[in-house]
Amino acid sequence: MALPDEDTIVAFPVGDLTATATVLHVAPHADRLAVFTDRTSIHPVDHAWPDQPADSGVLRVDGREYAIRDAVVAATDGDALHIGDLPVRTGTAGWAFLVAHLVDGDAGIGEGDEVELEADVATRRALSAGHTACHAAALALNRAIAGRWTKAAREDALGSPDFDGIAIATSRIEPGGSVDRYRLNKSLRRAGFDANGLAGGLDELAASVDDVLAEWVAADARVRIERVGEHLTDRRSWVCELPGGSARIPCGGTHADSLGELGGIRVSFALDDDGGTPVLVMTTRAGAAPAAA
Ligand SMILES: [Zn+2]
Known part of the structure; x- marks a missing residue:
């Protein structure tokens, strides 16, 4: 054949x-x-x-x-x-x-x-939750880090400078979460992103991203995939009806139906180094926060 x-x-x-x-x-x-x-x-x-x-x-x-x-x-x-x-x-x-x-x-x-x-349903659910959390966290990061831009930059769907879209190097979806690596290179700095003092403020940054995510999860923002056709290469978008507006990100993956379904989304940050270029690493976890001891 x-x-x-x-x-x-x-x-x-x-x-x-x-x-x-x-x-x-x-x-x-x-x-x-x-x-x-x-x-x-x-x-x-x-x-x-x-x-x-x-x-x-x-x-x-x-x-x-x-x-x-x-x-x-x-x-x-x-x-x-x-x-x-x-x-x-x-x-x-x-x-x-x-x-x-x-x-x-x-x-x-x-x-x-x-x-x-x-x-396999368990694997699919875990990867879908991780992928949905990844996109929501990227948008929340754009908002939380917006004050570091000193020049006008391309905006995301919610009107924040699109740090995620501009600086992303790699994104890895894992069961129940994701790891995104952002290169803080010269061209990003020339574009107006000020990374000064970021290393000392990673926990505060995570707390402000988590605050945005908590609001969006509480609102149980709906998630859907829009596509122009049924074939593998037909363009697809992740669309999420967030309180601040409808967000849209090109995406070929699978997703949860709402942010509320995830129970919660939390992030943490670390600084890494990629051949002399500083890299901001965001680790995102879907799921309810562990109960306080
Ligand atoms: Zn995606």
């Missing part, structure tokens, strides 16, 4: 855990088998911005069940098939972008099989 010529249809952005699908192609990949289907509920890790890890889950066919060891994005131009490490930017014309489900190499799965895909 030929390689798929259309992007995989994805059900995870609307929160689906299961999908019934047809196998379009299988290909060996190292000691595993990459399984390509017309649709999937399994969130793959993105090669360009690998913030949210892949779902864990299973693939069922004819009463047999195979563990999905990993899920990555693949691309094909009809001739070559690249799995995980892509030679083109996502969305490049003439290429189809696919979810590759990696199963054990001896799995009995073939083209044309009707399969059921199911993402």
Whole structure:
């Protein structure tokens, strides 16, 4: 069977855990088998911005069940098939972008099989909570750190200078939280961000971010994903109806339905160093605060 010529249809952005699908192609990949289907509920890790890890889950066919060891994005131009490490930017014309489900190499799965895909609910919930907390914390950080800008900067959806969007280097979603690294480099300082004395005020910064987050969690701000189509590369946005307005962040991941669902969001900060460039590290945790002893 030929390689798929259309992007995989994805059900995870609307929160689906299961999908019934047809196998379009299988290909060996190292000691595993990459399984390509017309649709999937399994969130793959993105090669360009690998913030949210892949779902864990299973693939069922004819009463047999195979563990999905990993899920990555693949691309094909009809001739070559690249799995995980892509030679083109996502969305490049003439290429189809696919979810590759990696199963054990001896799995009995073939083209044309009707399969059921199911993402593990506990992993999905924990990563969704972590991803939602990550975006809320980024917006709260923008607000809490706004006083350090001495020049006008690009604004976020709530009107604060977009420190997160301007300084972010990497974002890693974990079960129930996230770790974001912000580079405090020369160009950020030239743009008007004053990092003087930040090292001595990390606990105060965390307290003011936590205050904003507590207000938003108490308001049980609704969260949804908006998308222009059902395919893997169709543009998607995280939208959150915060008390200060509707916030929108481009996002390919999965999310909770509201901030209240998380029970609470708290952050902590540390300063790190990346080859001489200071890096502000924000660690975010979703969940109710531990009861005071
Ligand atoms: Zn996101």
